[in-house]
Amino acid sequence: MWPHFFHYARQNVSFMIGFVLIVLLLITAIVTEFYTPYDPIKMRIPHRMEPPSKNHLLGTDQYGRDVLSRIMQGSQTSILVGVIAVGIGMVFGITLGVWSGLAGGWWDETIMRLMDVLYAFPAVLNAILLSSLLGPGIMNSMMAIGVYNIPIFARLSRGGVLGAKELEYTAAAYSIGRGRFGVACKHIFPNVLSPLIVQGTIQFAVAILSEAGLSYLGFGTQPPFASWGRMLREAQTFMGIDPLLAVFPGLAIAIAVLGFNLLGDGLRDVLDPRLMKSR
Amino acid sequence: MNGLAQSIDRALEEICKDWNSMKYRWMRFILDVPMNLHNRLIISLIIIVVGLSSLATAQTTGGTLTVAVQAEPDGLNLILTPATASYQLVMYNITETLMRYTADRELVPLLATSYEVNEIDSGAEYTFHLQSGVLFHNGQPFTAKDVKYTFDTLLDPDTASPNASPFAYIKEVVAVDATTVKFITEGKAASLVGYLASGKGTGIIPRGSDMEALRSNPIGTGPFMFSQWIPGDSLTFVKNPNYWKPGIPYLDKAVFKIIPDQAASLAALMSGDVDFVDRMVAENAIQIENDPRFKIVSGPQNLAQLLAMNNARSPFDNVLVRRAIYYAIDRDEIITATDLKPEWGSPIGSHMTPMNPYYVDLTGMYPHDPSKARELLAQAGYPNGFDTTIYLPQPYQLHVRTGEIIADQLREVGINCKLEIVEWGIWLDKVYEQWDYDMTVIGHDQGLEPAANFTKGFMRAKEDGTSAYYWQYTNYFLRELLDRGNETFNVNERKMIYAMVQTLIADDAVLIWIQDPHQLEGMRAGVMGYRILPMYVFDLAPIYLE
Numbered sequence: 001m002w003p004h005f006f007h008y009a010r011q012n013v014s015f016m017i018g019f020v021l022i023v024l025l026l027i028t029a030i031v032t033e034f035y036t037p038y039d040p041i042k043m044r045i046p047h048r049m050e051p052p053s054k055n056h057l058l059g060t061d062q063y064g065r066d067v068l069s070r071i072m073q074g075s076q077t078s079i080l081v082g083v084i085a086v087g088i089g090m091v092f093g094i095t096l097g098v099w100s101g102l103a104g105g106w107w108d109e110t111i112m113r114l115m116d117v118l119y120a121f122p123a124v125l126n127a128i129l130l131s132s133l134l135g136p137g138i139m140n141s142m143m144a145i146g147v148y149n150i151p152i153f154a155r156l157s158r159g160g161v162l163g164a165k166e167l168e169y170t171a172a173a174y175s176i177g178r179g180r181f182g183v184a185c186k187h188i189f190p191n192v193l194s195p196l197i198v199q200g201t202i203q204f205a206v207a208i209l210s211e212a213g214l215s216y217l218g219f220g221t222q223p224p225f226a227s228w229g230r231m232l233r234e235a236q237t238f239m240g241i242d243p244l245l246a247v248f249p250g251l252a253i254a255i256a257v258l259g260f261n262l263l264g265d266g267l268r269d270v271l272d273p274r275l276m277k278s279r
Numbered sequence: 280m281n282g283l284a285q286s287i288d289r290a291l292e293e294i295c296k297d298w299n300s301m302k303y304r305w306m307r308f309i310l311d312v313p314m315n316l317h318n319r320l321i322i323s324l325i326i327i328v329v330g331l332s333s334l335a336t337a338q339t340t341g342g343t344l345t346v347a348v349q350a351e352p353d354g355l356n357l358i359l360t361p362a363t364a365s366y367q368l369v370m371y372n373i374t375e376t377l378m379r380y381t382a383d384r385e386l387v388p389l390l391a392t393s394y395e396v397n398e399i400d401s402g403a404e405y406t407f408h409l410q411s412g413v414l415f416h417n418g419q420p421f422t423a424k425d426v427k428y429t430f431d432t433l434l435d436p437d438t439a440s441p442n443a444s445p446f447a448y449i450k451e452v453v454a455v456d457a458t459t460v461k462f463i464t465e466g467k468a469a470s471l472v473g474y475l476a477s478g479k480g481t482g483i484i485p486r487g488s489d490m491e492a493l494r495s496n497p498i499g500t501g502p503f504m505f506s507q508w509i510p511g512d513s514l515t516f517v518k519n520p521n522y523w524k525p526g527i528p529y530l531d532k533a534v535f536k537i538i539p540d541q542a543a544s545l546a547a548l549m550s551g552d553v554d555f556v557d558r559m560v561a562e563n564a565i566q567i568e569n570d571p572r573f574k575i576v577s578g579p580q581n582l583a584q585l586l587a588m589n590n591a592r593s594p595f596d597n598v599l600v601r602r603a604i605y606y607a608i609d610r611d612e613i614i615t616a617t618d619l620k621p622e623w624g625s626p627i628g629s630h631m632t633p634m635n636p637y638y639v640d641l642t643g644m645y646p647h648d649p650s651k652a653r654e655l656l657a658q659a660g661y662p663n664g665f666d667t668t669i670y671l672p673q674p675y676q677l678h679v680r681t682g683e684i685i686a687d688q689l690r691e692v693g694i695n696c697k698l699e700i701v702e703w704g705i706w707l708d709k710v711y712e713q714w715d716y717d718m719t720v721i722g723h724d725q726g727l728e729p730a731a732n733f734t735k736g737f738m739r740a741k742e743d744g745t746s747a748y749y750w751q752y753t754n755y756f757l758r759e760l761l762d763r764g765n766e767t768f769n770v771n772e773r774k775m776i777y778a779m780v781q782t783l784i785a786d787d788a789v790l791i792w793i794q795d796p797h798q799l800e801g802m803r804a805g806v807m808g809y810r811i812l813p814m815y816v817f818d819l820a821p822i823y824l825e
Contacts, residue, residue: 043687045612063616063684136700218673223683223698237676240545240566 015266021259038066040073041224070226077227085207089149097154101161115151123148160192194271205260342824343532347544354494358480374482374499382810405462423454428486442479467766473728502528529823561619564799578811580798581634586791591751601788603655605645629781632795637729664693
């Protein structure tokens with residue numbers, strides 16, 4: 001499967017663009033761990049709101065902090081939120097979805113109605129609810145976005161399972177004496193995986209955007225730590241004086257979200273089994 | 280001959296009293312040029328002619344002023360509401376007080392003409408002589424009985440006024456005759472006259488007024504009459520044609536538009552929908568500052584912004600730690616970063632602002648000195664600093680930003696602050712009610728009457744005598760001193776007492792006093808005469824349109 005994958009992937013333009021953007025994002029996040037041009041949270045008030053220059057490639061913000069360093073720190077925040085939120089959604093969602101599809105009957109009914117209830121609450125509402133209960137913070141917004149992701153993965157995996165469990169290879173697996181759990185893990189799950197990966201990539205973009213939105217509203221990342229949404233919020237009040245302050249975090253969000261969406265689109269084409277078979 | 284020249288000088292000064300100081304100084308310059316009497320007489324005549332003509336055209340009457348204000352009033356009867364948004368519009372404009380504060384912070388008579396104080400055994404007797412020939416907006420004449428009615432209603436327990444407490448020591452108000460009223464107080468209440476000029480609910484209302492009716496239709500003796508209130512949108516005041524001071528007011532009409540969003544009010548000013556934006560944020564003010572179509576009038580607003588520490592909680596119960604924090608903080612940096620221009624904020628060093636006539640400048644007591652701070656922390660037993668939390672009230676951007684900078688400055692000396700930006704309701708509950716906090720940044724609206732600044736924070740006590748205010752600072756000596764201050768009539772003696780009070784609390788570093796962020800009023804260039812009052816009141820009377 002893998003050689004095929006790379007063969008098709010290289011021919012897919014949107015996959016390649018997305019892939020490059022995401023790799024760049026990942027490299028930024030890793031580099032930030034060891035090096036930023038300046039301390040991203042240390043204020044240097046005499047140097048406030050400087051335009052981009054050799055010393056500060058993207059200028060400084062209202063407290064004299066280096067914008068580039070803060071955007072780099074923001075990339076870590078974004079990736080962390082994406083990984084945790086999509087992780088929560090995938091682990092719980094897929095488990096529930098696969099179980100629901102295999103077990104059927106009242107299990108299926110109960111789980112899926114529960115998922116409908118969860119699905120009815122948008123991520124932002126969840127996050128506002130959680131932060132008013134537990135206080136604002138990055139952990140709570142990650143949890144809220146993660147919970148929002150659960151029903152999405154549950155529905156998708158259940159659909160895949162319902163299709164796959166009627167197929168011949170499943171019947172064959174049962175007939176040689178494998179148990180339900182073994183069949184689910186070994187035979188059904190790998191065959192419903194590709195749409196989940198595609199969805200995961202797209203949900204990653206959604207998670208980054210939601211975190212930015214929540215931080216913008218003041219529920220996400222708390223100062224002094226940087227997040228792109230928070231930077232936008234702070235820049236907004238200074239729009240009339242220094243519009244560049246809002247441009248760079250906005251661009252960062254746009255690039256990251258575009259990257260994940262392109263990657264997701266590309267993956268959908270590349271991982272399409274019909275495509276694989278026909279070539 | 281010399282005597283004649285001097286008397287001409289004096290006459291000129293008299294005529295030109297209303298001129299602003301610039302013009303006046305220019306005139307003095309000419310008068311100081313050595314000249315013979317002949318020349319001097321000619322120049323003086325020219326100046327008198329020019330001066331009189333410019334005085335005549337200086338204040339044009341008529342026109343409508345539209346002002347963007349941030350908050351909607353909570354009813355317009357100041358006896359019934361503590362809301363600043365109501366006070367701001369009604370005080371001095373619709374209702375008038377016996378005494379008032381001027382923009383120069385002087386306490387002058389308004390509806391009174393003069394007053395005397397007599398100390399008697401049980402307290403004091405204030406006798407006010409009143410203006411005659413003043414009419415209320417409903418045509419009723421103003422007399423001493425109205426003053427008595429106002430204060431009887433304010434102090435009546437059935438009225439349950441939230442603004443009555445500063446006047447609790449008034450035993451009786453007596454209308455001696457139509458133009459004389461006497462306040463008899465229990466205890467030597469030296470603060471009464473100041474409170475009469477600035478307290479909420481001290482505006483005189485016509486006797487027999489219905490409290491509920493005044494909420495939506497306020498009546499007073501002021502230069503403006505209430506006309507219309509469209510909830511959520513605007514309030515309209517119109518000129519009082521029978522106002523007792525001749526020639527005032529200049530405006531025909533004033534409309535207060537309620538625009539809570541700062542960006543929207545800036546846009547309204549730019550597009551000409553409003554002439555005036557009350558209390559702009561610095562980010563907006565700096566944008567129109569250099570635009571010739573607009574101007575900014577700025578000045579201290581008598582707000583003490585401070586970093587409050589829970590004095591009853593470790594490590595803030597240690598004065599060395601509190602002083603260390605003081606040394607670690609750089610006020611100038613905070614002012615530059617939050618007010619955007621150094622001249623848009625005044626540093627303060629104690630629980631008063633430079634607006635107050637009793638203010639003592641103590642900003643030099645703790646200069647910015649991180650190494651001194653580290654030394655003090657080590658002495659207090661925290662050589663490596665400690666971890667703490669700062670609660671910041673989310674609706675007040677200024678305090679949030681200040682908190683962020685303070686956290687950064689404290690990190691320098693090893694104190695790690697976690698920032699908790701909380702809703703206003705949570706702040707009130709956690710910090711102000713339950714005292715469950717380490718540190719917080721907040722602003723305290725200060726009065727001009729010095730006693731008012733200290734009553735809550737330094738006098739209020741629980742049954743066991745310890746402080747009953749959120750910073751929980753208990754000092755019995757200080758309380759004695761404040762009691763003395765409240766009972767002393769001699770101004771110089773009073774000044775001494777309050778100077779001691781300010782020094783004492785600054786030395787104990789009870790709180791970290793930061794700044795009085797200036798009030799920034801943005802307006803069309805043609806709006807003239809506006810002056811910032813040392814209280815949260817929008818004074819319409821001196822404004823005219825060019």
